[in-house]
Amino acid sequence: MIRTVVLDVGETLTRDDRYWASWADWIGVPRHTLSALVGAVVVAGQDNADAMRLLRPGIDIGAEYAAREAAGRGERLDEADLYEDVRPALAALRADGVRVIVAGNQSSRMGDLLRALDLPADMVVTSAEWGVAKPERAFFERVLEVSGAPARETLYVGDHPQNDVFPAAGAGLRTAHLRRGPWGHWWADDPEVRAAADWSIDSLRELPEILKKAPV
Structure with a gap:
């Protein structure tokens, strides 16, 4: 049992709608672009964060997360x-x-x-x-x-x-x-x-x- x-x-x-929309807004890309790339990395079996790396090569996601929080644009639920x-x-x-x-x-x-x-x-x-x-x-x-x-x-x-x-x-x-x-x-x-x-x-x-x- x-x-x-x-x-x-x-x-x-x-x-995850709000999550990805907020990241798209933060890095300055259309929301549908990031959503499409999330789909692409899913099909490839890659990590979701790879979608953002495709848009911003070399992005430090941890640093960007902290910056979003500091700017009052962090996680919401x-x-x-x-x-x-x-x-x-x-x-x-x-x-x-x-x-x-x-x-x-x-x-x-x-x-x-x-x-x-x-x-x-x-x-x-x-x-x-x-x-x-x-x-x-x-x-x-x-x-x-x-x-x-x-x-x-x-x-x-x-x-x-x-x-x-x-x-x-x-x-x-x-x-x-x-x-x-x-x-x-x-x-x-x-x-x-x-x-x-x-x-x-x-x-x-x-x-x-x-x-x-x-x-x-």
């Missing part, structure tokens, strides 16, 4: 950024006695913003707060430290094969690949992703029923 569900953040719980299935799905899992954890590759600032939304979750934590990021195995070791359940009774849910499905499965966790966002849609039917994921889902609303049917 699955006792704990751990969820990624970007394009699992939250839409509110209810409109959540996918509509997030609250009902997480609430249903908790009602069934499942421990719910949110853990993704985000900044400390985003951790504060997520916690301010008061999601139906037992814990919200980010890679910056842990000091280790996906796909590093140490990230998933930290997941298991807070899970309260063995690896085979912990399910990691995410849209990204390289950051979510493959490393979580490699650490012994159960996995669900979510068809959502550029990564989720493009890689949804890839044979290797399908083979690595215990479940392939189109909505978080599927999780409570999946867990009820999951083999013990």
Whole structure:
């Protein structure tokens, strides 16, 4: 049985529209140009940040992030950024006695913003707060430290094969690949992703029923 569900953040719980739009505005390019290049790096299996490097070779993303924050144009998050299935799905899992954890590759600032939304979750934590990021195995070791359940009774849910499905499965966790966002849609039917994921889902609303049917 699955006792704990751990969820990624970007394009699992939250839409990335605002994130990429704000970066396009900051580096001074049309929003559709950056969006198109994000799609291109997704298809190539590269990191999302490579889209900005194509537009601004040599860009120091960490320095630019700090400059945005200093200018009052940093990360923002509110209810409109959540996918509509997030609250009902997480609430249903908790009602069934499942421990719910949110853990993704985000900044400390985003951790504060997520916690301010008061999601139906037992814990919200980010890679910056842990000091280790996906796909590093140490990230998933930290997941298991807070899970309260063995690896085979912990399910990691995410849209990204390289950051979510493959490393979580490699650490012994159960996995669900979510068809959502550029990564989720493009890689949804890839044979290797399908083979690595215990479940392939189109909505978080599927999780409570999946867990009820999951083999013990």
